[in-house]
Amino acid sequence: MGINYLYPPFEIIRNQDRCIACRVCERQCANLVHHYDEDKKRMTADESLCVNCHRCVSLCPTRALKIVKTDHTFKENANWKTEVIEDIYRQAQSGGVLLASMGTPKEYPVYWDKMLINASQVTNPSIDPLREPMETRTYLGKKSAKITRDGEGRIITSTTGQLKLDIPIMFSAMSYGSISYNAHKSLAMAASELGTFYNTGEGGLHKDFYQYGKNTIVQVASGRFGVHPEYLNAGAAIEIKMGQGAKPGIGGHLPGSKIGEDISATRMIPLHADAISPAPHHDIYSIEDLRQLVYALKEATRYTKPVIVKVAAVHNISAIASGIARSGADIIAIDGFRGGTGAAPARIRDNVGIPIELALASVDQRLRQEGIRGNVSLVVGGSIRSSSDVIKAIALGADAVYIATSALVALGCHLCRTCHSGKCNWGIATQNPELVKRLNPEVGSQHLVNLLTAWNHEIKEMMGGMGINSIEALKGNRLMLRGIALHETELKILGIAHAGQ
Amino acid sequence: MTHITAGFMEYEALNKAVRSMEDDQITIEQANGQRYIGSALMDKHLFIKGTAGNALGCFLDGGTITVYGNGQDATGDTMNDGKIVIHGSCGDGTGYAMRGGCIYIRDSSGYRSGIHMKAYQEKQPLLIIGDRAGSFLGEYQAGGTIIVLGRNQDGRPPVGYFCGTGMHGGTMYLRCDTLPVSLPKQVSARDAVDSDKQVLSCLLDEYCTIFSFDKQMLLASHFFVLQANSAAPYRMLYTHV
Incomplete structure (x- = not known):
């Protein structure tokens, strides 16, 4: 030494x-x-x-x-x-290799903080959400481009599965293994109460949580841990994980030391065996191959579940999204590079990928230009920190957002960024039973419900201020945004005018 | 036994028809590469004549699928239980992430066969390939058993390049006289001894019966046993920020 x-x-x-x-x-x-x-x-x-x-x-x-x-x-x-x-x-x-956790702490521009939201004055009355109805419900999934009718003239309604969200916010993927049993339970309970969804991540679904199935998104990643027909059918939707914002191009590796009895049973691998999810799906080298997996999952679930494809925001994300929108996927989830992780090589977390704001704006724009925006819903994540971030994301074209770091903070996370040590004193990112029991799932889920109820009310107030009474009317409504201290290229990509214009 | 003629039916219609049949014994005639046949089935016995398309028996959870012809890519993707028998060859990614059941291939299989094969308690998957497998056989293998018999290889290694890359569990048996060149360092190889032959004899029983192969003749040859070098080859040295 x-x-x-x-x-x-x-x-x-x-x-x-x-x-x-x-x-x-x-x-x-x-x-x-x-x-x-x-x-x-x-x-x-x-x-x-x-x-x-x-x-x-x-x-x-x-x-x-x-x-x-x-x-x-x-x-x-x-x-x-x-x-x-x-x-x-x-x-x-x-x-x-330098190993780190949670989203990048480096000083990159946060475009949410460089966009301002509109409000009505004089000509277009604002709406008081306490007094008037205000719709924050949204549906995710493929939308029909045209109305078709049967012989009697009745409209034939869409048959592809849709996810119904009472609030346009879901909990994004965190595996059982990366976070604790009690953290998962908190998320599952809160999602049920809020009328939204949480996501299993790639670690399978603990048998105790099948009861929350209708508020669960089950994930399928390259390692296919814990994936079997019962699992696929347990959730309301299936997410194919192609990438993660914090570590684009990198897979997951849960070390054998963290694979205790419960995790081993949930992932269906031996005790203390390494769980390796390589970066690529070795059966997916093209959009056609992706389509094959999308339809394999649809066949396995008899076309009852929407399929989400989750990708990291990278340089040519709009071309990638265009391909995914043609793959048969119902929803595209894009994870920006400020998104969190339970463990990632620090150099990758801090240097690879692009901010979600720019990725979202360019994807929405591209899909509209190509006339395929209705093929898919867009869900974005990667550091959504408040209700105003949600509003801005929806105005830029998102159908809903994914939150994870915000949810963990609501559970008591203090962002010390040492999840990879497995010694989380708050009982969140650990499998040590003594530490896990510090997080009470009843209290945890109540905090999550409180947080999103508060955000939902703020969303309604901001929408009301704009004279808008439904999420649907805010979606892609970039006129409601103005840039502040942004240069021309940034404004062009975001598709918004500068403040004062 | 119910018969369906696949012909040029779209896969969605074909698979729906198969699922809706009450008979649990179904013969599909004239299969022309329709995908996902037998996806997530658990209680049927399918007999397919012709060519089965990609992702045959994906997420299979029981029952049997027998193909009189060839399979294509991703046969038995993520299968959990059941049996797939191919009287012919298969394409790439055969048995991707299979966790249970068995796949018996009479002839050869393409690249990345047995990739991500796993095992858990009573779930012990088995993939047997009669002739030869392409490159990346058993990549990231974490459990289960892969056997390649090299029936037409005259003792040459019956696999392509990078056999067992990233292997961290399970076992491969290769029937050949020389080892594949450039085995990755995660893989350790040794000669099969009597106790291995006894295990192999059990594993090959049903396979040899189905295809009428001479098991004793096969077992009389030399086999290599390939296993992961250490419990955790991916334990890179990390340093925490």
């Missing part, structure tokens, strides 16, 4: 006047930061183990703790920043 060049990034400030040495912090920290010093008769800490998840801070009964960023620095350098230097130290010492 050489010298460790890495100085702990956080300092644990303990107010010894307030500390009563109750040792809650010690019991709560899976990273083993805190301990009681018998000689000195007081609590002490090894800050080098701290991930800044705030579990101890939140549970300290006397508010004796806070975590601050260390002010220890290298000589300041705008190019060779601390993190750059430290990453080199890490790799020089280990020879390893």
